[in-house]
Amino acid sequence: MAPRKLQIAAAGLGxxxxxxxxxxxxxxxxAELVAAFSPDPKEHEWAREHLELFGQGLDALVIGTASSVHAEEAIKAMQKNLHVLCEKPLSTSVEVCRQVVEEAKKRPHLKVMCGxxxxxxxxxxxxxxKVxxxxxxxxxxxRSQTCDKHDPSGFFVEYAAWSGGVFVDMSVHDIDLTLWFFGNQIQPKSISAHGYVDNAVGIVEFWGGQIAxxxxxxxxxxxxxxxxxxxxxEGKLSVNLIPQSxxxxxxxxxxxxxxxPAHYHGRFEMAFVKEANEFPAACLDDTPLAMPIENAVKAVQIGSWLQEALVTGKQIHFDQSGKRLEKSNL
Amino acid sequence: MAPRKLQIAAAGLGxxxxxxxxxxxxxxxxAELVAAFSPDPKEHEWAREHLELFGQGLDALVIGTASSVHAEEAIKAMQKNLHVLCEKPLSTSVEVCRQVVEEAKKRPHLKVMCGxxxxxxxxxxxxxxKVxxxxxxxxxxxRSQTCDKHDPSGFFVEYAAWSGGVFVDMSVHDIDLTLWFFGNQIQPKSISAHGYVDNAVGIVEFWGGQIAxxxxxxxxxxxxxxxxxxxxxEGKLSVNLIPQSxxxxxxxxxxxxxxxPAHYHGRFEMAFVKEANEFPAACLDDTPLAMPIENAVKAVQIGSWLQEALVTGKQIHFDQSGKRLEKSNL
Amino acid sequence: MAPRKLQIAAAGLGxxxxxxxxxxxxxxxxAELVAAFSPDPKEHEWAREHLELFGQGLDALVIGTASSVHAEEAIKAMQKNLHVLCEKPLSTSVEVCRQVVEEAKKRPHLKVMCGxxxxxxxxxxxxxxKVxxxxxxxxxxxRSQTCDKHDPSGFFVEYAAWSGGVFVDMSVHDIDLTLWFFGNQIQPKSISAHGYVDNAVGIVEFWGGQIAxxxxxxxxxxxxxxxxxxxxxEGKLSVNLIPQSxxxxxxxxxxxxxxxPAHYHGRFEMAFVKEANEFPAACLDDTPLAMPIENAVKAVQIGSWLQEALVTGKQIHFDQSGKRLEKSNL
Amino acid sequence: MAPRKLQIAAAGLGxxxxxxxxxxxxxxxxAELVAAFSPDPKEHEWAREHLELFGQGLDALVIGTASSVHAEEAIKAMQKNLHVLCEKPLSTSVEVCRQVVEEAKKRPHLKVMCGxxxxxxxxxxxxxxKVxxxxxxxxxxxRSQTCDKHDPSGFFVEYAAWSGGVFVDMSVHDIDLTLWFFGNQIQPKSISAHGYVDNAVGIVEFWGGQIAxxxxxxxxxxxxxxxxxxxxxEGKLSVNLIPQSxxxxxxxxxxxxxxxPAHYHGRFEMAFVKEANEFPAACLDDTPLAMPIENAVKAVQIGSWLQEALVTGKQIHFDQSGKRLEKSNL
Incomplete structure (x- = not known):
């Protein structure tokens, strides 16, 4: 008998x-893609052309819609007993991210992963x-940077307005790498940022002496x-220091x-394929995911602080317990 | 209704x-892999573990057995009306390569490709x-080189004895690239080679002035x-000048x-995947293959001449019609 | 008759x-090196061995002593009517740097250059x-970094204590590049820094939108x-992105x-030689120097602000006229 | 007292x-350049402008004239008891090269170097x-290549006619490297070459199994x-695999x-400077030169054989004693 495949649906086709x-x-x-949902009529058309939709017996949902509805869809999916692979970020709001985590904690048999x-x-x-x-x-x-090719359409400048800002939308990847390489438990000590809506530099110094x-x-x-x-x-590693197609x-x-490469897809195509294979494996075999879902909240939290530092022009400080220090405490 | 998939079987699991x-x-x-054949009991075991074999309604055969049986299997498969994707070389004998081409010409509705x-x-x-x-x-x-990591087991030194020699077994890839980049119609003018069983340098000069x-x-x-x-x-291109994992x-x-990368697989993994996708597409859509099967014969022919030049220590010459010149004609 | 050579003396042989x-x-x-001075007896010995000292008819002085005496020596040399090439920084004190510039302005016929x-x-x-x-x-x-190989002797950690700190001692080179590439006239808008005595990251945002x-x-x-x-x-340039010996x-x-390269000398040997050739040329031909001496003050000033931001953990702000804004103005 | 400097003259200013x-x-x-000679009136003019010629007490001669007069000038210089640094090749004729070596052997107190x-x-x-x-x-x-930027003036195509051919004029550098890296004592076993007047590939196989x-x-x-x-x-080295200015x-x-780099000067400027410093050091201190002058003959000899193989379209063979084998011996 053929091995069982994970029955998965896709939300969002943009x-x-x-x-x-x-x-x-x-x-x-x-995994077998068995359904695809989209609010956009043009995406429906695309789906009819590319996807074979038989529906039924769903095990999991992959969420690739607009960031603003990620969390709601993730929570509804969990409530329908589905494993969830959600495109990052869970939400641009730390509070809403936490709700997703709360829901996930109630259902430990489900695999919930932020991509x-x-x-x-x-x-x-x-x-x-190697580390x-x-x-x-x-x-x-x-040191980590997320730099996109200039898009003359201006789409992304508008996009920044409702995406939580560049540090939440773009640097969140770099922050996640920081948590991976320095360890999930590290605590920010102070944060600064300078720049503009789509061109910014930020620093996070951690208790323990690490700097990102x-x-x-x-x-x-x-x-x-x-x-x-x-x-x-005792050494150094670089990844993609000289990009190449x-x-x-x-x-x-x-x-x-x-x-x-002109786009993230040219750089990360195979990483997305690997992600799409490791998620069903974890669901079917009940093995741990690559990273705890709490991590995704922490990354958005640090991104939000960087964004705040960028907007206010003020350095943010924290004590060793993670409590934020106000000016008067400094 | 789901689109039809090419039903393919695999010969050889080494x-x-x-x-x-x-x-x-x-x-x-x-494409759907529906059967796998192997003369080797250990490979049977591997197949039971990894492949789901349902057989039936076969459209095509992929041949990955020992080089010595490629041609026979390819011809039999065509006689059973199957499309054929055959690992290179068709044969280490130019004569036998030609028999495969003869068979393929009789059945122009079949796609026959050398990998x-x-x-x-x-x-x-x-x-x-770009060219x-x-x-x-x-x-x-x-300039093209095929260089493998040293294999301390000595397997490949033995292998060279019955693989047609390094120019037929290894450089055949570089010769195929030559036919691709210079054009299938180019004719060798003179050929030299120097070296040993598994460490050799060869030169092919073409009528028209090109040198490989x-x-x-x-x-x-x-x-x-x-x-x-x-x-x-007016310029130059290099491919993989500094290899990297x-x-x-x-x-x-x-x-x-x-x-x-330690092996060809680390370098060419995605090329094999692409090949495995373009072959079914050509079969199902009846579109032309990436290269004519005659090419595979020409590549083996040039490889054999290089091998002869290596063994005899003599330069080989040809006239513009492709006729080989004997010493007395020079 | 042989062309006249600049008669130069060296202060400091460390x-x-x-x-x-x-x-x-x-x-x-x-140029002809005609004398060398050093307060250190071991350096005297080195000089006797390597230099031929004939003294007399001095035109210029190259200062390579400890940073703390650069300014005093530069001023004295100008007072003796000598052209001056002074190793950076003029001083770790902005105030003292300004005194050197004052002295230089009084004697416009002298070439005064900070190296x-x-x-x-x-x-x-x-x-x-290209820019x-x-x-x-x-x-x-x-983005610019000055990163030295780890010195297990601990010399440089001690050194940091009296060198003005890493931003004044090391990053001053990167700040000078900033003034070169963005233009001398740019004005800082805000400055942040994080890190430790010999491992630090800093940001300078300028009025005009540039960020270093x-x-x-x-x-x-x-x-x-x-x-x-x-x-x-419309593009990007990198210098020495992958260092190589x-x-x-x-x-x-x-x-x-x-x-x-293990040391700055392996990277910049030829730059020092070029500097040592362009300085005499400017003196002998009375042509302009590569950069105005005022620049050297501005670089130290920005380095000092970065150092202050590092130590205090506070962002520093400036208005468009260059006036520093106090907390109460923000 | 100032240390003595080598008094050197330059022949040829092209x-x-x-x-x-x-x-x-x-x-x-x-070293001190004290005179310069040139048969060309334009070069005389250049020399008057750039060089200070005081002549007298000459110790050495650097020869940078046309290849055709190198040997004669070198021999005359030795007869006048001068050390000689001669631009490569000593001569395009192996026989004439040997005359230079004969003369040098008679005067072992002189340093005679081919550049x-x-x-x-x-x-x-x-x-x-490392080797x-x-x-x-x-x-x-x-594997070694000498590849020049295309010169649209056509100068070098003409030049090839009297320079001994590309293998003698250009590849002689690569052959010299071969003698360096494989050892001066290696003996060619067989030689092939293919190509044209200014675009050629050659192979030299040595007794001992090495191939260049x-x-x-x-x-x-x-x-x-x-x-x-x-x-x-057990490993590999590359030099200048990706050239860079x-x-x-x-x-x-x-x-x-x-x-x-557009020209050899951009690549080898510092090598020429080092050569110009190591030669006087060897003369003044009577220390051995970087390579024996016999080497320069062997390099031209191998270049000439390659050139012969190129022109005749025939492989050349040698026995282990270095004796050339004729067709009848093969």
Whole structure:
């Protein structure tokens, strides 16, 4: 008898959603995409063309809708006893993120995962494994940037208005990497940020002495450039320091050129495929997920503080217990 | 109604065969692996574990057995009206290669493809497209090497004895790239080679002035290093000049290090997946294959001449019609 | 008749001083090193061995002593009518820096230069020229780091105590690059910094929207890693993103490795030589120096503010006229 | 008293000669350029402008004239008791090279060096030192290329006619590297070559099993690309695999670009300076030169055989004693 496959439905078929749907349709031997929902008539049309929808006997839901409805859909899915793979962020509101976690805690038999896709990228996995084996000593400094190719349509500038801001929308990936490489338990000590709506630099210093600093922008002329460096007491690792579309170099009078992926998909395609395979495996085999769902809240929380520091022009401080210090306490 | 999928069987489950079988099982939305055959009892066991065999209604056969039986299996499959995807080479004998082509010509409704996987690699496809668009002018020099990590077991040294020699077994990939980048119609003018059973350099000069030169070895300490450079009158392209396992760089007292794939699979995994998807598409849609099957014969022919030049220590010459010139004609 | 050479003396023969002295002795066709002074008896000995001291007819002084005496020596030299090339910083005190500038303004016939060696580095010159030609549009973001190989002797940790702190001692180079690439006239709007005595990250946001951010450390396991990136509205430039000692790559079971210079000298040797040649040229031909001496004060000023932000844990703000805003004004 | 400097004169002030003269004028603390000779009136003019000629008490001669007069000038200089640094090749005729060596053997107190500048390049020195320390095991394969940027003036195509051919004129550098890395004592076993007047590939197989293969051209669109790879039983080294003008990378819509030196001077400037410093040191201190002068003959000899193989289209064979085998012996 053929092994059982996870029966999964897709909510949302837009920018991110349709990629998740296609992955579960075509590239996940242990999962079967059985339905797809979308509020958008154009997306319905796309779905009719690309997806075979037989519905029924659903086990899980992958959520790739607009960020503003992630949490509500995740909670409803859990209430219908479905495993949930939710595109990041759970919500741009820390409070709402926490509600998702509350719901998940009530149903420990369900797998609830927020899709921090970089955790499934071969290069980041290799880097983490080296840190984990102590190859760079104790990690102390993390520099990470999420830089998108300039989109002349202006879509993303508008987008920033309701996405929680660049630190919540973009740097949340870098913050998640920080929690991964420094450990989930680290506590911020102080936070600063400078910049503008879609071009900003921020620093988070942690109790314990580690420092993470982030750059995010949507103005890169050359393409997607998501770089991470981790410096330890005995060595350093970089991931994607020189981005590349492929292994071709072109030599001309101008010099030697390597092309750069235009979008996150060119950089992270296989990470999304791996995520789409590891989630059904965890559901079917009841094995632990790559990261606890609480992590997703902590990442949004730190992103929100960076955003606040950016907007107010003030450094934020915390005591060692995680309590925020007001100006008068400083 | 779900679209029809190509029903395919796998012959051979060894080093190459099991990878083809797994790709058709898990990574080809338009093909269904329905059977697997192997003469080896251990491979039968592997198949029971990994494959679901339901047999029946077969459309196609993927051949990943030992090179010595490729041709016989390919011919039998065509005689049973099956499309054929055959791992390279069709045969180590040019004569036997021709018999496969003869059989294929009798059955033009069948798709018969020899698996030169590099044709499906993103980087080679990008490079070819640039050449095709004239970005480097007229291509004149091609340097290509197939270099395997040293295998201390000695397997491959023995293997060379019955694989047709390194130029037929290994460089055949580089020769196929030459036919791709210079055009199938090019005719060798003279051929030289120097070296040993598993460490050799060869040169093919073509009528028209192009030169291809090849290096192949199985003694690399660091890993797989398959590099190609194409120099044209107005520019140059390189593919995989600095091999890399992933996008991580490790910094230590020794310097900055990038790891290298240990095997062809680390370098060409996605090319094999693409090949396994394009073959069913060509069969189901009756569209042309990436390359004519005659090409596979020409590649083996040139490989055999290089091997002869290596063994005899003599340069081989041809006239412009492709006729070989004997010493007395020179 | 042989062309006249600049007669120059060297003050200080320590870590930096002896390199300046050797350059003026051996690698400057238009200058002649005629004397060397040092308070340290061991340095006297070194000088007797390496330098030919004939004294007399002095035109200029190169100052490579401890930072704490730079300013005093520079002022005395000007008072003796000597051109001055002073190792950076003029002083760790902004006030004292200003006194040097005052003295220089009184004697406009003298060339007074603070040795920001990166201005003479081929790679930085190329990068600046591209920015200057508008090749990356308007420069907006500058990331720059000065990272030394870990010195197990602990010398530099002690050194930090009296060197003005890491932002004044190390990042001053990155700040000078900022003034070069963004223009001398830019005014800071706000400044933050986080970290420790020898491991710190800082951000300077400018009126006009540009942001510079800096990392400096003395704990690199692998060597010297001084990297700069400049992002503009239409492109980006990086300098030394992957440091390298030379053009050798070593392939082993570990992967492919490039070695890294252990010290600033391995990275900037030729920049110091160029500086040592351009200074005499400017003196002899009475041509303008690479940068106005006022710049050196501004760089130390910004470094001091970063250091203050680091120590106090508070963001510093300025109005558009350059006036510092107190908390009550925010 | 100032240490004695080597009094050196320069013969030839053309393409190569004027660079040697300038180096000895400005960048060699232990040598003094005291005279310069040239048959060309325009070069005389250049010399009057750039050089201070005082003549007298000559110790040495640097020869940078046309290849055709190198040998005669070298012999005359030795007869006048001068040390000689001669630009490569000593002669394009093996016989004439041998006359220079004969003359040098008669006068063992003189230093006679043929300027294989790559021997003084930091990267090649580092690579050799690693090979010498056994870091790649026993070196077996050497690939080396000398590739010039296309010169649209056509000068070099004409030049090839009287320069001995590309293998003697260009690949002689790669052959010299082969003798360095494999050892001066290696004996060719067989030689092949294919190609045209300024675009050729050659292979030299040695008794002992080592293989060297060379590519040389003057048609590179992008610039100078002199690459060497040495493969050993336990590792590999590459030198200048990705050529670069400097440490700048430029990011644009096209991708990430590194510029390439247009000429040998951009790649080897510092090697020429080092050569110009090590030669006087050997003369003044009577220390051994970097390589025996016999080497320069052997390199030209192998280049001539490659050139012969190229022109005749026939492989050349040798027995283990170095005796050439005729067809009838094969």
């Amino acid at each position: 920018r991110m959603g349709h990629r998740h749907a296609l992955n579960f349709l075509n590239r996940t031997p242990r 921090f896709s970089r955790r499934f990228d071969d290069s980041y996995e290799t880097a983490f494994s 984990d084996q102590g190859q760079i000593g104790r990690p102390i400094i993390l 600093y982030y750059y995010c922008t949507r103005m890169m002329a050359h393409g997607q450039e998501d770089v991470t460096e981790v410096i330890g007491t 492929n292994l071709v170099r072109q030599y001309s009078e101008k010099g030697i050129t390597q092309e750069v | 080093r190459m065969g099991h990878r083809h079988a797994l790709n058709f099982l898990n990574r080809t939305p338009r 030169f996987s590099r044709r499906f690699d993103d980087s080679y496809e990008t490079a070819f497209s 095709d668009q004239g970005q480097i002018g007229r291509p004149i020099i091609l 030169y090849y290096y192949c070895t199985r003694m690399m300490a660091h890993g797989q290093e398959d590099v190609t450079e194409v120099i044209g009158t 992933n996008l991580v760089r490790q910094y230590s007292e020794k310097g900055i290090t990038q790891e290298v | 870590r930096m001083g002896h390199r300046h002295a050797l350059n003026f002795l051996n690698r400057t066709p238009r 920001f060696s990166r201005r003479f580095d081929d790679s930085y010159e190329t990068a600046f020229s 200057d030609q508008g090749q990356i549009g308007r420069p907006i973001i500058l 951010y800096y990392y400096c450390t003395r704990m690199m396991a692998h060597g010297q890693e001084d990297v700069t990136e400049v992002i503009g509205t 030379n053009l050798v790559r070593q392939y082993s079971e570990k992967g492919i490795t490039q070695e890294v | 393409r190569m000669g004027h660079r040697h003269a300038l180096n000895f004028l400005n960048r060699t603390p232990r 294989f500048s790559r021997r003084f390049d930091d990267s090649y020195e580092t690579a050799f030192s 010498d320390q056994g870091q790649i095991g026993r070196p077996i394969i050497l 293969y060379y590519y040389c051209t003057r048609m590179m669109a992008h610039g100078q690309e002199d690459v060497t790879e040495v493969i050993g039983t 400097n440490l700048v990378r430029q990011y644009s819509e096209k991708g990430i670009t590194q510029e390439v």
